[in-house]
Amino acid sequence: MKKLIFNGQTYPLDPAHSVLDNLLAAGVNIPHSCRTGICQSCILQKISGDVDSEAQHGLREALAMQDYFKTCCAFCDSDIELTSGKRADFLGRAVITEKRLLNNRVCLLEIEPANPIYYHAGQFLNIRRDDGETRSYSIASLPSRAGALEFHIERMKNGTLSNWLFDEAKVGDCLDIQGPYGRSFYRTTPNNMNILLVANDCALAPALGVIRDALDSGFKGQVYLYHGSSNLDGLYFHDQLITMDEAVDNFHYRACLDDSTQVRDDLPTGYYQGNMAELALSRFAHLQAFKVFLFGEPKMVRNTKEAVIKAGALIENVFIDPFDYRDLRKIKRPTKAA
Incomplete structure (x- = not known):
C-alpha cells in the first residue's frame, strides 16, 4: 500500500484518486472549493515524492519553485x-470595511487588504474564513482606484460561507485572501472595436469590473452589457446600471428576465424578457469587430462561446469565466502498469 504523509501523519494512498480525494477520504478536511484546479484553494507543499505536472499548471512561479501544487489535480503512484x-507564501490578510444588502439574495462586501495587491478587472480572489472554509469571488472594483475591493456575494442554499457572510460576518472582521486568479479581464482595446458582455446573476461582478476598467481607461468604442436572471432579484444592480446607461454615451445595458414559465406583460420599465445570450445574438449577427466576455453559468458560457465564434468573433477575442464549482474529474485515472 502506498503512503501519503501529511504534516507528520501517515495515511493510505490510492493512486487512482487525487491527493485531495485521498486526504478527504482519510478525514483530513483541508481548504478546498472548486475541485477543478481553477481556484487554487487546495494547494499544499511537497516535501518528497512525485505528482503530475498538471498539478502546478497556473501557479505563480514562486509557489511552483517551492514545490506547492494543486492537490485536486495531483495524482501520484508512489509514496x-x-x-x-507557510501561510505567508500564498495567503494575505484583509478586513471587512463595508457590508450592505442589495436585496435578500445579494450582499455587497468590501474588504481592505493589509498589503496592496495587483489585480486585473474581472479576476477573482479566494476568500478564506479562519476555520479554512474557502470560496472564490470575483472582484467588481476598479484596479486603478486604490482602497477596498468590492465583491457581490450571492446567498446560496446551504452555502456555508455565503450564509456566514450574510448573517454573521461584520465590519471589522478579518479574512484570509488568496490570489488574484483568472484570465478573463479587460485588456487595452482599439476604439474601432466594441465590447459585448453577457453575465447572469452575480456573475455581473466581473463584468462590471471589466466595464469600469474599459471606461476608466478611455475606451471609446461601444460597450454592451446583457445581464440575465430567472427572477428580478437576480438583476440586483438594475437601478445603478440604468443610471450608468443614461450618463455614459457608449455604455448600453439590457436587463434580461429569463422566465420560461410564462410570458409576462407586467415587466417594469427597463427590463426585457428572454434569454440574455439569445437576445444579445439576435441584436448582433456579426461579431468580427467585438471583444466578447462571458461570465456565469457554465452551460450558458460554453454554448454562447460557440455561438459568438460562429457569428464571427475571433477566438482570441472571446474571454470566458464559467462559475463552475462542481468536481469535473468524474473518471478515475487508471494506475500505471506494474
Whole structure:
C-alpha cells in the first residue's frame, strides 16, 4: 500500500484518486472549493515524492519553485510527503470595511487588504474564513482606484460561507485572501472595436469590473452589457446600471428576465424578457469587430462561446469565466502498469 504523509501523519494512498480525494477520504478536511484546479484553494507543499505536472499548471512561479501544487489535480503512484506550507507564501490578510444588502439574495462586501495587491478587472480572489472554509469571488472594483475591493456575494442554499457572510460576518472582521486568479479581464482595446458582455446573476461582478476598467481607461468604442436572471432579484444592480446607461454615451445595458414559465406583460420599465445570450445574438449577427466576455453559468458560457465564434468573433477575442464549482474529474485515472 502506498503512503501519503501529511504534516507528520501517515495515511493510505490510492493512486487512482487525487491527493485531495485521498486526504478527504482519510478525514483530513483541508481548504478546498472548486475541485477543478481553477481556484487554487487546495494547494499544499511537497516535501518528497512525485505528482503530475498538471498539478502546478497556473501557479505563480514562486509557489511552483517551492514545490506547492494543486492537490485536486495531483495524482501520484508512489509514496509522497506533504506539508501545509507557510501561510505567508500564498495567503494575505484583509478586513471587512463595508457590508450592505442589495436585496435578500445579494450582499455587497468590501474588504481592505493589509498589503496592496495587483489585480486585473474581472479576476477573482479566494476568500478564506479562519476555520479554512474557502470560496472564490470575483472582484467588481476598479484596479486603478486604490482602497477596498468590492465583491457581490450571492446567498446560496446551504452555502456555508455565503450564509456566514450574510448573517454573521461584520465590519471589522478579518479574512484570509488568496490570489488574484483568472484570465478573463479587460485588456487595452482599439476604439474601432466594441465590447459585448453577457453575465447572469452575480456573475455581473466581473463584468462590471471589466466595464469600469474599459471606461476608466478611455475606451471609446461601444460597450454592451446583457445581464440575465430567472427572477428580478437576480438583476440586483438594475437601478445603478440604468443610471450608468443614461450618463455614459457608449455604455448600453439590457436587463434580461429569463422566465420560461410564462410570458409576462407586467415587466417594469427597463427590463426585457428572454434569454440574455439569445437576445444579445439576435441584436448582433456579426461579431468580427467585438471583444466578447462571458461570465456565469457554465452551460450558458460554453454554448454562447460557440455561438459568438460562429457569428464571427475571433477566438482570441472571446474571454470566458464559467462559475463552475462542481468536481469535473468524474473518471478515475487508471494506475500505471506494474
